[in-house]
Amino acid sequence: MGEHPDVALVxxxxxxxxxxxxxxxxxxxxxxxxxxxxxxxxxxxHFKGRDNVMxxxxxxxxxxxxxxAVALHDVFTDGRGHAMSVHTWRADHGDRxxxxxxxxxxxxxxxxxxxxxxxxxxxxxxxxxxxTAE
Numbered sequence: 001m002g003e004h005p006d007v008a009l010v011x012x013x014x015x016x017x018x019x020x021x022x023x024x025x026x027x028x029x030x031x032x033x034x035x036x037x038x039x040x041x042x043x044x045x046h047f048k049g050r051d052n053v054m055x056x057x058x059x060x061x062x063x064x065x066x067x068x069a070v071a072l073h074d075v076f077t078d079g080r081g082h083a084m085s086v087h088t089w090r091a092d093h094g095d096r097x098x099x100x101x102x103x104x105x106x107x108x109x110x111x112x113x114x115x116x117x118x119x120x121x122x123x124x125x126x127x128x129x130x131x132t133a134e
Contacts, residue, residue: 006077006108010085013113014072017057026054028113035116039123041130053116063130064091081108091129098129 003011009028016024035053037044043063047056060068068091077083083106090099100121107115120126 004077004079005111006079006081006083006106007075009108009111009113010075010083010106011072014070014085014087018070020061022054022057025057026050029053030109030112030114033112033114033116035118037118038120039127039130040132041127042132043130044127064093067092082106083108093129093131096129098125100126 013025013028016022016028029050031050032048033050033053035047035056037047037056043056043060047053068089070087070089073086073088075083075085084103085106086101086103088099088101091097102118102120105117105119106113107117
């Protein structure tokens with residue numbers, strides 16, 4: 001039995017993100033995609049529209065000097081347009097480093113991601129790492 005298409009889509013997205021292939025990553029999303037990032041740091045918020053989501057990813061790379069990396073552990077699906085990923089992310093910012101587990105709940109319509117709802121193991125630590133808007 002092959003991999004479910006929603007699981008394959010999420011895996012392709014993680015692979016593209018990890019390679020820095022933003023063109024492929026953007027092609028996996030609808031134009032009105034939304035990415036919700038928890039907490040109250042400068043990286044937190046509701047990013048709506050593919051251009052805004054991609055700009056948030058660019059800011060993430062900029063803030064971490066290109067050190068942000070994610071290791072995908074698993075992807076689960078309900079077969080009804082939802083998938084959940086579990087991953088570990090690592091990054092450096094200023095004189096700090098961080099490693100944290102997290103995940104994303106994806107909504108998928110027509111073979112494209114329409115919504116990403118991110119969760120982290122420790123919101124306060126993630127906020128402290130990224131800090132407030134400069």
